[in-house]
Amino acid sequence: MELRLILGDQLNAGHSWFHTQDPAVCYLMVELRQETDYCRHHRQKVLAFFAAMRAFAAALTKAGHRVCYLTLDESAPWPDLPSLLAAQLEAHQAERFAWQSPDEWRLASQLTQWASGLAIPTAEVDSEHFLTPRDGWRRYPHSRMEFFYRALRKQYRVLLDERGQPLGGRWNFDAENRAKLPASQPIPAPLTFANEVSDIDAMLTRHGIATIGSADADALPWPVTRRQSRELLAHFLAHCLPHFGRYQDALSERGWSLFHSRLSFSMNSKMLHPLEVIRAAQAHWQANQATISLAQVEGFIRQILGWREFVRALYWEKMPEYRRTNFLGAERPLPGFFWNGETSMACVRHAIRQSLEHAYAHHIQRLMVTGNFALLAGIHPDEVDAWYLGIYVDAIEWVELPNTRGMSQFADGGLMGSKPYASSGAYLERMGHYCKGCQYQVKARSGPDSCPFNSLYWHFLWRNRDKLGNNPRLALPYANWDGQTTEQQQAILTTAEHHLLHLERL
Secondary structure (H helix, E strand, O other): OEEEEOOOOOOOOOOHHHHOOOOOEEEEEEOOHHHHHOOOEEHHHHHHHHHHHHHHHHHHHHOOOEEEEEOHHHHOOOOOHHHHHHHHHHHOOOOEEEEEOOOOHHHHHHHHHHHOOOOOOEEEEOOOOOOOOOOHHHHOOOOOHHHHHHHHHHHHOOOEOOOOOEHHHOOOOHHHOOOOOOOOOOOOOOOOOOEOOHHHHHHHHHOOOOEEOOOOOOOEOOOOOHHHHHHHHHHHHHHHHHHHHHHOOOOOOOOOOOOOOOOHHHHHOOOOOHHHHHHHHHHHHHHOOOOOOHHHHHHHHHHHHHHHHHHHHHHHHHOOHHHHOOOOOOOEOOOHHHOOOOOOOHHHHHHHHHHHHHOOOOHHHHHHHHHHHHHHHOEOHHHHHHHHHHHOOOOOHHHHHHHHHHHHOOOOOOOOOOOOOOOOHHHHHHHOOOHHHOOOEOOOOOOOOEOHHHHHHHHHHHHOHHHHOOOHHHHHHHHHHHOOOHHHHHHHHHHHHHHHHOHHHO
């Protein structure tokens, strides 16, 4: 008998493993404390993964496959994955063991090391999900995402004309996709589900699983089956794609999902294949060009075919050293308000409270609100990583780490982005509506009532000039700093240093 392991983020119904039923093959799926405890997860994240795993196991069983599913109650005797697997190999009298390549380095190294000591034949197979191999960084030797993205557009013939050139004559419409959300713009109601997971929730309580955030166990809103995932995709195409690109960077308190797809959990758990989503988006645009511009669909596809594949390639090329990078030497602890949203900064308060309530924030909230603040404040990237990895339903290390440590915190020194994604309050005012209702004054650079993003931005540039001063993309900000009087600079730095000493009071 062959025992095949399926991890919680390998819910790919289209995998070649499942093309035929074999009574000599048993699929093993496990809810394990090792996975609930490696970081403190949002309650909805744990519930969603376990519910999706159970639904997938049930679907495999219905399709005629032999499945051994261990709940958290049943896996309790084993402290980690290797000890559980050893017991299951013996219990099933397995003569072979196989697994799909994990997406996280910690699991990949753990499984490889453990399996190397087995006396039976073993096999590691591809998860058949991604559009590039693990060594994609070397196969597509482009150090910037834009060129990586273009290579994949050509390979998969996405948004190309018959000559292999980009539709519309441009590869990138990003410049058109930076609009502020007008007050008059209607926002579609997000499609959510009402998955009843009270039994899983009670199990988490019974085992004392430490989580963050809130959850309604009678109506978990996230898709936990492929059918629900496809419903969410269809909803996005019909109701959100027409305005997605234009408002993808917009910040607003009027809704928690705006025009975003929220498909990342479905894709990261592999209930949806990325090429399936890309093809569906392109087909929908082609059939509705009167109401959906090319810029809208290109902006969406770029996030999947560009950023998603690029960050995975970088992750596997640079791990495990990547998780220890700290280029800027940031050392401060994460402020307590990241765990409760108790801050007077309106934009940060909204982003954190939304994250705690929904286990979700869109990419600009993550990058330019909470991430921007952590960067300017010099928070240690280990603490920022732990927060992002835990709080979001879609967060798995291969995608979280490069986006947080690299793109957001510039801890990798410029591998993910050519400059730090740092801004003053001016950007937040330009993209959102928070500033009018905030106790801080976005136009003021210094003083007790000034927006903390302003003085912290200039302090960030000032204290990191030895590492950032020669970056050509920062030439203008440094010129602006140098153009201020000594008195203005000192007032800004004094304000910033007061904020840094009293982060918990902001």
